[in-house]
């Protein structure tokens with residue numbers, strides 16, 4: 001049984017965790033000024049411990065992280081990233097690298113066990129078994145390994161059939177992903193997600209449950225849709241230098257299928273008879289004010305970021321940035337319409353961070369993953385119901401990203417003028433957007449309570465396209481400065497569409513060619 005005394009706790013907090021956490025891919029606080037690392041709870045899980053570590057910062061809210069913990073002998077082969085500390089006699093490791101810990105996780109979910117995790121019985125580790133876990137996959141002989149997926153969480157595979165995601169940064173609530181995946185698996189006909197197989201929750205008396213992990217059926221994915229769309233574009237791009245605009249019928253079929261699956265996902269989430277967490281809601285005043293506030297706040301932050309980084313941008317990107325800055329009033333006026341427009345469409349729980357990378361391809365069909373919601377949003381925001389057009393806008397933006405990234409960054413097109421590339425890229429994007437969107441609406445047999453009229457459809461789609469592109473601008477400035485022009489082009493495109501809705505006299509002048 002793993003044991004930690006006060007001296008060890010102190011040592012870990014002071015001497016070990018600052019460097020260990022900062023070297024871990026899953027730690028989200030690397031760029032923040034860290035104050036301290038404190039083991040807030042040590043939860044007993046069979047022979048193992050799960051440490052709940054609070055990281056506090058000099059500014060902003062603190063964060064909670066989960067670190068499974070155990071001591072093993074020095075001769076046990078542990079990947080470097082799993083070794084928390086080596087002593088002369090043993091090594092302290094992240095317990096996910098111990099086969100016994102993984103067995104314990106699987107067995108607890110399989111048996112839907114609830115274990116006391118503190119001596120005073122005030123907290124429990126409760127496992128739930130989902131419909132996707134077969135009774136015949138008994139824990140005794142199940143093989144397991146940690147997946148090399150290096151992201152903000154850790155992942156394990158059991159018997160080649162079950163994928164378990166262990167959440168690292170914890171929310172003080174049930175993770176939205178568990179709510180979404182279990183709802184779709186257990187209360188809808190939607191089949192294009194990996195079925196929910198179970199979860200592990202930390203339960204505390206008088207406080208909200210905290211999700212520690214979720215298990216789903218494993219997907220043998222050939223690739224994700226970002227890669228698939230890249231293949232479409234590689235094919236398309238060969239014709240471009242020869243003045244050919246050719247898209248294979250197969251591409252339209254795949255984009256149509258994605259529109260259909262997206263529609264079916266939203267139909268699965270449209271559940272008028274469901275309880276409060278999933279029942280559709282109206283565009284009431286509080287929600288409208290929330291949306292406006294969110295967009296205005298995002299715009300303020302993005303304008304500030306753009307000004308701070310303006311000198312680092314190349315000239316064509318600076319020109320796009322200018323169009324965006326000049327259009328602030330137009331954008332603000334458009335955004336304010338959210339308060340006053342008649343909107344009878346309904347809103348529901350949605351994916352929340354929907355893009356081509358979140359759709360895997362398997363056996364010629366699509367499987368949708370990663371329902372955790374938008375990384376920048378708070379946990380409460382991630383559970384808010386939205387128009388499903390927020391997801392649709394996310395996917396449309398993704399097609400725009402795919403074609404922009406390919407045509408403007410590839411060797412094959414380097415001798416073509418940016419004006420010409422812009423025309424070709426716009427044409428490809430519009431065709432995909434239209435194909436995807438038509439197939440999406442078709443899945444509902446429009447009209448539908450989620451999309452009340454063509455006016456509402458146009459307005460909501462434009463609103464969420466704008467919001468998404470403005471969100472992406474921040475993501476690119478922070479992580480991929482050479483791609484800043486992609487969301488800026490997306491913003492300019494929305495500006496042009498807003499202009500079209502206005503009288504010609506208030507159209508702003510085109511300061512530059514958006515290239």
Ligand SMILES: Nc1ncnc2c1ncn2[C@@H]1O[C@H](COP(=O)(O)OP(=O)(O)O)[C@@H](O)[C@H]1O
Nearest residue numbers: 149151152153163194216217218219369370372
């Ligand atoms: N059910 C699954 N089966 C197999 N692999 C999966 C499954 N779900 C996700 N993956 C793989 O793990 C990666 C990370 O999953 P994701 O849900 O995006 O986690 P994160 O939010 O930590 O990035 C995906 O890109 C995919 O390659």
Ligand SMILES: O=P(O)(O)O[C@H]1O[C@H](CO)[C@@H](O[C@H]2O[C@H](CO)[C@@H](O)[C@H](O)[C@H]2O)[C@H](O)[C@H]1O
Nearest residue numbers: 226353355356357375394397398399401472475
């Ligand atoms: O890591 P997540 O999948 O949660 O999402 C974040 O990273 C995405 C990039 O990996 C980012 O997506 C943006 O870039 C994609 C291409 O790399 C593009 O397909 C998306 O349309 C675009 O939004 C996403 O915004 C961010 O939340």
